[in-house]
Amino acid sequence: MLLTGSEIVIEILAEKGVDTVFGYPGGNVLSLYDKLAENKKGIKHILTAHEQGASHAADGYARAGNRVGVLVATSGPGATNIITGLATAFADSVPIIAITGSVPIKSVGTDSFQEIDTASLTLAATKHSFFVKDVKKIAETMRQAFHIATSGRPGPVLVDIPSDIQKEKCQFEPIAEKADAYDEQIADIKSLDEAVKMINSSQRPIIYCGGGVVNSGASEFIKIIAEKSGAYAAFTMMGISAMSNTHPKYLGMAGLYGRMEASKAISKADLIIAAGVRFSDRGTGNRERFAENAKVIHIDIDSAEFGKVINADLEITGSLKKALEYIASNIKENNHPQWDKEIENFKKEFEVKETESFTPKRIIETINSLTKEYTPIATDVGQHQMWVSKYYNFKKPRTHLTSGGFGTMGYGMGAAIGAAAATKNRSVLFTGDGSFCMNFNEITTAVRNNIPVTVIVLNNGGLGMIRQLQDCFCDGRRFSTELERKTDFALLAKAMGAKCYSVKNTDELIKAYKDSENGTGPAVIDCYISEKENALPMIPPNGTIDDLMR
């Protein structure tokens, strides 16, 4: 059939099962929006307040929905506004497709209005980017983009299409199959057998789980391996939703702001089974001394991760799910009473004392008791992000949405919207007063589209994380980190059309959260917390558990 470039884009989106796209219109995507408006394929468009919000919403949609997130933006500033979102998705291996319009082919290179070389600009923030110069290449390129985004280690892909190419026509052949069937890379059996042998002979094993465990759907095997081998499970921030924190083998997030029992266990282990991790500096601290008493088995779909930070004793490339399934089936039943005893002591050493006051821990645990096991929980970046990683009990994989690798303040609002759109469930965003100010404009998106998001602002009147670092490493000289609570977030939310609450104790919080669930749109709960609350204890950057700051 004879179709325009824009119609072909929509045909491919439908072919790939996309039901929602996030975006913002502009001069160089007029044709694409015109065809989206015809809605022939039933694809819903969610207009965001800003292109950055669209990029984070596509990211949240992909993470929570386990599918590809799609966003549309125009050329120039539209394209530059999505770069932070692409970089966020790239750092956390999230499959999203960004479709941008560019100036017409004849204007390329003339510095015309809103012209920028988007494909080059996004090179460092995407798995791949395409600039399509021929309408006949659109179908092939779009299909390639989906393949690249979802195969191997997932990631964002950008397709830039000039506005005149969007309007040109060519023959289009639809493909009947909706889903691509990719060959999964299966790990070498010899290496897997070697891993089984190492696990069987270990006396102090730790499974160190990263985002790859969640991405590959391998969470169930972590539990089996831990229970069979007597290993304990520590996590990176991206892997935290792979196991419930009530499981006896759960140690929680390791690293700078994590649970210190997890970091201590890693430092004392004789074997680390690193599954789908990239050994981020926040997780490892001083990499020369990371797990210095242990042998390391590193399993990942991306062989480029091997030896980048930590040199493993055994590197296994391939599908994490298949590899962990094989290991889980072949390891012997084992237990290590001495290791159990030591771990118990580590837990006691770093036990967090309960208080009656309105602390971040209390707020997060209260919300935890009110949400469903499938509720998507988004965070922004800062102290609150660390508190959520430590205190929220994630019961299902893909319920934790956070910018772990790139650390993008302002990520959460868009992500929470995308997650609610993907799962059709109310999502919760934990944010701080600093992060909230970055992208609260997206509340208008949730209001306009009636998207259920409850925002919990842990309001400590400052940029808490940097303020904490200034206190620790700049002799307490605070600069540009005090926000002084001069903005009323509840009133701000009300002005944008959302439900709003200001709360100062647990009872008020429970009442407000329950009331927020009664509505169908967004709600903002501004929680006043003390500025003295810090993300402690912490291991200083490039430090070890021996350098602990309390």
Place this chain on the structure above:
Amino acid sequence: MDTFKIYLTANNAGDLILRITAELHKRGFEIMAFNYQVNSENTASIGITASGETNKKEQILRQLNRLYDIKEAIAC
């Protein structure tokens, strides 16, 4: 720091040079010589002399090998 040669075979994509040089730059390598030869409409042979930390040689090959248009990256 060490100097070594990297040989690549790849699809002759328009932005390929940019991707290769960006990857080398990102990983802290300096390019001392760069030769790009188009063999046919769809393939290219690329020879690069670069300096960088010896222990990162394997790493950069893995990074280059995972670029979409690269068919093979080897070093000597």
